Amino acid sequence: MTINNPNKGMQCVALDENGVQCGEPGRPSQMAGLRIVTCGEHYREAFCAREAVAESTYYLLERAGVIAKHTPGWTYIVRLNDGTVKIGTVTSESERNLARRLRRVGKAYNEGIPVEVLALLKGGRSMELKAHGMWRPLRVTNKNGERFNETPELMAWIAEQGIDPSGKAVVEAHEEWRAEQLRRPQPVDLFADCDW
Ligand SMILES: [Zn+2]
Numbered sequence: 001m002t003i004n005n006p007n008k009g010m011q012c013v014a015l016d017e018n019g020v021q022c023g024e025p026g027r028p029s030q031m032a033g034l035r036i037v038t039c040g041e042h043y044r045e046a047f048c049a050r051e052a053v054a055e056s057t058y059y060l061l062e063r064a065g066v067i068a069k070h071t072p073g074w075t076y077i078v079r080l081n082d083g084t085v086k087i088g089t090v091t092s093e094s095e096r097n098l099a100r101r102l103r104r105v106g107k108a109y110n111e112g113i114p115v116e117v118l119a120l121l122k123g124g125r126s127m128e129l130k131a132h133g134m135w136r137p138l139r140v141t142n143k144n145g146e147r148f149n150e151t152p153e154l155m156a157w158i159a160e161q162g163i164d165p166s167g168k169a170v171v172e173a174h175e176e177w178r179a180e181q182l183r184r185p186q187p188v189d190l191f192a193d194c195d196w
Pocket residue numbers: 012013014022023024038039040041042
Protein backbone atom coordinates (compact mmCIF):
# COMPACT_ATOMS: atom_id res chain seq x y z
CA MET A 1 0.00 0.00 0.00
CA THR A 2 1.34 3.41 -0.85
CA ILE A 3 0.41 6.46 1.16
CA ASN A 4 -0.32 9.45 -0.98
CA ASN A 5 1.56 12.52 0.14
CA PRO A 6 -0.47 15.55 -0.97
CA ASN A 7 2.60 17.80 -0.57
CA LYS A 8 4.78 15.69 -2.82
CA GLY A 9 6.59 17.75 -5.43
CA MET A 10 5.74 21.09 -3.83
CA GLN A 11 8.55 23.65 -3.97
CA CYS A 12 9.36 26.62 -1.77
CA VAL A 13 8.23 29.86 -3.42
CA ALA A 14 10.66 32.21 -1.62
CA LEU A 15 12.96 34.26 -3.86
CA ASP A 16 16.58 35.14 -3.09
CA GLU A 17 18.04 38.65 -3.55
CA ASN A 18 18.45 37.97 -7.29
CA GLY A 19 14.84 36.94 -7.70
CA VAL A 20 15.67 33.24 -8.08
CA GLN A 21 13.14 30.88 -6.56
CA CYS A 22 14.37 28.72 -3.67
CA GLY A 23 12.70 25.60 -5.09
CA GLU A 24 13.59 23.34 -2.14
CA PRO A 25 10.94 20.79 -1.20
CA GLY A 26 8.31 22.62 0.81
CA ARG A 27 4.90 22.35 2.31
CA PRO A 28 1.96 24.70 2.63
CA SER A 29 1.63 26.88 5.69
CA GLN A 30 -0.42 29.86 6.75
CA MET A 31 1.57 33.08 6.55
CA ALA A 32 0.06 36.53 7.03
CA GLY A 33 -3.32 35.17 5.99
CA LEU A 34 -1.97 33.49 2.85
CA ARG A 35 -1.40 29.83 2.24
CA ILE A 36 1.98 29.51 0.61
CA VAL A 37 4.55 26.76 0.18
CA THR A 38 7.87 27.20 1.97
CA CYS A 39 10.82 25.04 2.91
CA GLY A 40 11.71 24.74 6.62
CA GLU A 41 14.39 27.41 6.43
CA HIS A 42 12.18 30.02 4.77
CA TYR A 43 9.34 29.17 7.12
CA ARG A 44 11.63 29.93 10.08
CA GLU A 45 12.76 33.16 8.41
CA ALA A 46 9.16 34.32 7.92
CA PHE A 47 8.25 33.24 11.46
CA CYS A 48 11.18 35.21 12.92
CA ALA A 49 10.25 38.28 10.85
CA ARG A 50 6.67 38.10 12.12
CA GLU A 51 7.92 37.82 15.68
CA ALA A 52 10.24 40.81 15.21
CA VAL A 53 7.23 42.92 14.17
CA ALA A 54 5.26 41.75 17.20
CA GLU A 55 8.22 42.48 19.51
CA SER A 56 8.72 46.00 18.18
CA THR A 57 4.98 46.66 18.59
CA TYR A 58 5.25 45.55 22.21
CA TYR A 59 8.15 47.95 22.83
CA LEU A 60 6.31 50.79 21.09
CA LEU A 61 3.44 50.34 23.56
CA GLU A 62 5.79 49.95 26.52
CA ARG A 63 7.66 53.15 25.66
CA ALA A 64 4.32 54.94 25.37
CA GLY A 65 3.61 53.79 28.91
CA VAL A 66 0.34 52.10 28.04
CA ILE A 67 1.19 48.58 29.22
CA ALA A 68 -0.61 48.34 32.55
CA LYS A 69 -0.29 44.58 32.99
CA HIS A 70 0.64 41.45 31.11
CA THR A 71 -1.64 39.09 29.23
CA PRO A 72 -2.68 35.92 31.10
CA GLY A 73 -0.32 32.99 31.47
CA TRP A 74 3.33 32.36 32.15
CA THR A 75 6.61 32.71 30.29
CA TYR A 76 8.96 29.83 30.97
CA ILE A 77 12.70 29.61 30.41
CA VAL A 78 14.23 26.16 30.13
CA ARG A 79 17.64 24.75 29.33
CA LEU A 80 17.94 22.56 26.24
CA ASN A 81 20.58 19.92 25.66
CA ASP A 82 21.97 21.68 22.59
CA GLY A 83 23.38 24.40 24.87
CA THR A 84 20.63 26.94 24.21
CA VAL A 85 17.78 28.19 26.37
CA LYS A 86 14.20 28.25 25.19
CA ILE A 87 11.91 31.10 26.14
CA GLY A 88 8.29 30.15 25.56
CA THR A 89 4.86 30.92 26.84
CA VAL A 90 1.72 29.25 28.13
CA THR A 91 -1.24 31.51 27.39
CA SER A 92 -3.42 30.00 30.07
CA GLU A 93 -3.81 30.53 33.80
CA SER A 94 -4.27 26.81 34.35
CA GLU A 95 -1.56 25.13 36.41
CA ARG A 96 -2.36 21.87 34.67
CA ASN A 97 -1.65 23.41 31.28
CA LEU A 98 1.63 24.80 32.56
CA ALA A 99 2.66 21.39 33.93
CA ARG A 100 1.72 19.69 30.68
CA ARG A 101 3.63 22.23 28.60
CA LEU A 102 6.81 21.91 30.62
CA ARG A 103 6.76 18.16 30.00
CA ARG A 104 5.95 18.55 26.34
CA VAL A 105 8.86 20.93 25.71
CA GLY A 106 11.25 18.08 26.50
CA LYS A 107 9.51 15.82 24.01
CA ALA A 108 9.25 18.39 21.23
CA TYR A 109 12.53 20.28 21.51
CA ASN A 110 14.91 18.26 23.64
CA GLU A 111 15.04 14.79 22.08
CA GLY A 112 12.56 13.53 24.64
CA ILE A 113 14.74 14.48 27.60
CA PRO A 114 12.91 16.35 30.38
CA VAL A 115 13.98 20.00 30.53
CA GLU A 116 15.32 21.94 33.49
CA VAL A 117 13.23 25.00 34.33
CA LEU A 118 15.54 27.98 34.85
CA ALA A 119 12.90 30.66 35.38
CA LEU A 120 9.17 31.24 35.32
CA LEU A 121 7.72 34.69 34.80
CA LYS A 122 4.14 35.75 35.35
CA GLY A 123 2.61 36.96 32.10
CA GLY A 124 1.82 35.18 28.84
CA ARG A 125 2.32 36.33 25.26
CA SER A 126 3.12 39.97 26.13
CA MET A 127 5.81 38.88 28.59
CA GLU A 128 7.21 36.46 26.04
CA LEU A 129 7.45 39.28 23.47
CA LYS A 130 9.19 41.46 26.02
CA ALA A 131 11.76 38.77 26.85
CA HIS A 132 12.28 37.75 23.21
CA GLY A 133 12.78 41.39 22.20
CA MET A 134 15.26 41.96 25.00
CA TRP A 135 17.45 39.05 23.83
CA ARG A 136 16.75 39.12 20.09
CA PRO A 137 20.46 39.36 19.07
CA LEU A 138 21.02 35.98 20.78
CA ARG A 139 18.17 34.25 19.02
CA VAL A 140 19.00 31.04 17.13
CA THR A 141 17.44 31.37 13.70
CA ASN A 142 18.20 28.01 12.12
CA LYS A 143 16.21 25.86 14.55
CA ASN A 144 12.59 25.75 15.62
CA GLY A 145 11.57 26.56 19.14
CA GLU A 146 12.50 30.12 20.08
CA ARG A 147 15.99 29.25 21.29
CA PHE A 148 18.62 31.67 22.52
CA ASN A 149 22.37 31.27 22.81
CA GLU A 150 23.65 31.27 26.37
CA THR A 151 25.73 34.27 27.37
CA PRO A 152 26.75 35.35 30.88
CA GLU A 153 24.40 38.37 30.55
CA LEU A 154 21.42 36.24 29.58
CA MET A 155 22.12 33.69 32.32
CA ALA A 156 22.46 36.46 34.93
CA TRP A 157 19.14 37.96 33.84
CA ILE A 158 17.45 34.54 33.97
CA ALA A 159 18.78 33.91 37.48
CA GLU A 160 17.39 37.30 38.52
CA GLN A 161 13.91 36.39 37.26
CA GLY A 162 13.68 33.19 39.30
CA ILE A 163 10.46 31.24 39.68
CA ASP A 164 7.30 33.29 40.13
CA PRO A 165 5.42 32.19 43.30
CA SER A 166 2.24 31.60 41.23
CA GLY A 167 3.91 28.66 39.49
CA LYS A 168 6.31 27.48 42.18
CA ALA A 169 4.35 24.34 43.05
CA VAL A 170 4.12 23.30 39.40
CA VAL A 171 7.83 23.83 38.80
CA GLU A 172 8.75 21.89 41.96
CA ALA A 173 6.55 18.99 40.87
CA HIS A 174 8.10 19.16 37.40
CA GLU A 175 11.63 19.04 38.81
CA GLU A 176 10.71 16.01 40.96
CA TRP A 177 9.28 14.25 37.92
CA ARG A 178 12.36 15.20 35.91
CA ALA A 179 14.78 13.85 38.52
CA GLU A 180 12.82 10.60 38.58
CA GLN A 181 12.90 10.33 34.77
CA LEU A 182 16.64 10.96 34.65
CA ARG A 183 17.28 8.30 37.33
CA ARG A 184 15.52 5.66 35.25
CA PRO A 185 17.88 3.35 33.37
CA GLN A 186 18.00 4.22 29.69
CA PRO A 187 16.52 1.56 27.40
CA VAL A 188 19.20 -0.77 26.05
CA ASP A 189 19.28 -1.44 22.33
CA LEU A 190 19.37 -5.26 22.33
CA PHE A 191 20.07 -5.42 18.63
CA ALA A 192 22.82 -2.82 18.46
CA ASP A 193 25.49 -5.43 17.73
CA CYS A 194 23.44 -7.58 15.39
CA ASP A 195 24.57 -7.42 11.83
CA TRP A 196 21.49 -8.22 9.78
ZN1 LIG B 1 13.03 27.94 0.70
